Amino acid sequence: MRILGIETSCDETSAAVVEETGDSAAPWQVRSNVIASQAPIHREWGGVVPELASRQHVRDICGVVDLALQQGRTLWRDLGAVAVTQGPGLVGSLLVGVSFAKAAAAAAGLPLVAVHHLAGHIESLVLQNGELPLPAVVLVVSGGHTSLYLLERPGDYRLLSRTRDDAAGEAYDKVAKLLGLGYPGGPIVDRLAAAGNDRALRLPATRLTHRDRNAPDLKGDLDFSFSGLKTAILRHVRAREAALSEREIVDICATFQRVVVEALINRLFDAARRFGAKSVGVAGGVSANSRLRADLQDHGRRREIPTFLPSLTLSTDNAAMIAAAGLRKLRAGLTAGADLNADPALTL
Ligand code: KG4
Numbered sequence: 001m002r003i004l005g006i007e008t009s010c011d012e013t014s015a016a017v018v019e020e021t022g023d024s025a026a027p028w029q030v031r032s033n034v035i036a037s038q039a040p041i042h043r044e045w046g047g048v049v050p051e052l053a054s055r056q057h058v059r060d061i062c063g064v065v066d067l068a069l070q071q072g073r074t075l076w077r078d079l080g081a082v083a084v085t086q087g088p089g090l091v092g093s094l095l096v097g098v099s100f101a102k103a104a105a106a107a108a109g110l111p112l113v114a115v116h117h118l119a120g121h122i123e124s125l126v127l128q129n130g131e132l133p134l135p136a137v138v139l140v141v142s143g144g145h146t147s148l149y150l151l152e153r154p155g156d157y158r159l160l161s162r163t164r165d166d167a168a169g170e171a172y173d174k175v176a177k178l179l180g181l182g183y184p185g186g187p188i189v190d191r192l193a194a195a196g197n198d199r200a201l202r203l204p205a206t207r208l209t210h211r212d213r214n215a216p217d218l219k220g221d222l223d224f225s226f227s228g229l230k231t232a233i234l235r236h237v238r239a240r241e242a243a244l245s246e247r248e249i250v251d252i253c254a255t256f257q258r259v260v261v262e263a264l265i266n267r268l269f270d271a272a273r274r275f276g277a278k279s280v281g282v283a284g285g286v287s288a289n290s291r292l293r294a295d296l297q298d299h300g301r302r303r304e305i306p307t308f309l310p311s312l313t314l315s316t317d318n319a320a321m322i323a324a325a326g327l328r329k330l331r332a333g334l335t336a337g338a339d340l341n342a343d344p345a346l347t348l
Pocket residue numbers: 010141142143144145168169170172173184185186187190284285286287288289290315316317
């Protein structure tokens with residue numbers, strides 16, 4: 001069976017056709033995954049402008065879906081369902097995908113599946129690597145989220161911890177902005193960091209020990225915090241009278257990246273040990289980071305625990321991961337009605 005996936009939660013309009021393989025160890029295969037990025041539009045403003053994003057989704061959605069069907073050599077009648085990101089994300093952007101998916105499912109007489117964006121990121125790991133050895137601990141790290149999930153059964157995601165303030169990707173983007181490096185900042189900082197000294201300055205590494213009053217169900221000691229780090233860099237830059245030299249910029253990038261990646265890796269493997277995980281994974285836009293990828297594999301080898309990553313295309317926002325998570329939900333009998341609405345604060 002083939003499913004059409006649609007993703008419009010932020011600034012990428014994406015549609016994909018994903019097919020079931022019949023192999024329970026590697027259940028899905030990507031037939032097409034079309035991504036229209038709006039980055040050039042938002043770059044001018046230094047970040048995503050929600051109203052511009054939703055308008056561009058409206059312009060792009062029909063063409064992107066047509067292309068995904070064409071590249072996947074799939075006709076509407078070959079499809080078994082339509083899956084769409086319901087949330088979280090920008091409400092105007094989400095509404096474009098949800099409205100399109102509802103109309104398409106109704107017109108083609110197909111079941112509709114509502115997908116949580118982070119379930120999509122988690123299932124990108126299975127789409128890439130096949131089913132993970134369970135229990136697994138997965139870090140979802142993107143521009144909007146930094147959260148650890150425990151997977152005990154396929155399709156069952158238990159939140160273990162999250163960031164108390166900025167997401168890691170957001171911290172990358174903000175640090176890049178204050179260094180005048182452009183948008184989106186993550187890939188630029190990643191590239192510059194490779195040439196820098198990662199111990200050039202002293203930066204704070206936050207370790208939380210207390211429960212978050214806003215999330216009393218979580219223990220809190222696996223939570224993340226990146227806003228102090230960003231402020232420390234802001235202070236460092238402001239304290240300088242002259243403009244930063246190229247050498248100083250690459251050193252700041254390298255040191256910032258080391259502190260962020262160490263925090264992510266340490267919490268991930270702490271959680272894996274605490275919950276007896278048989279595997280660990282990292283998904284979401286920041287999983288494209290070269291140091292995070294290398295350090296993950298290195299730690300996994302040393303601790304003798306298998307590690308999983310999506311390909312670079314499946315790391316950042318894309319509809320193939322939404323299609324995969326949609327197939328998982330469809331097989332569990334979870335479909336949505338015609339009253340489905342976008343939910344910008346949807347929880348998993
Ligand atoms: O998952 P994603 O495409 O969108 C959200 O759901 O947020 O993630 C985008 C985020 C941005 O903050 C971007 O700067 C970051 O992922 N990112 C990176 C890298 N590539 C993308 N951060 C660090 N290193 C990278 N190579």
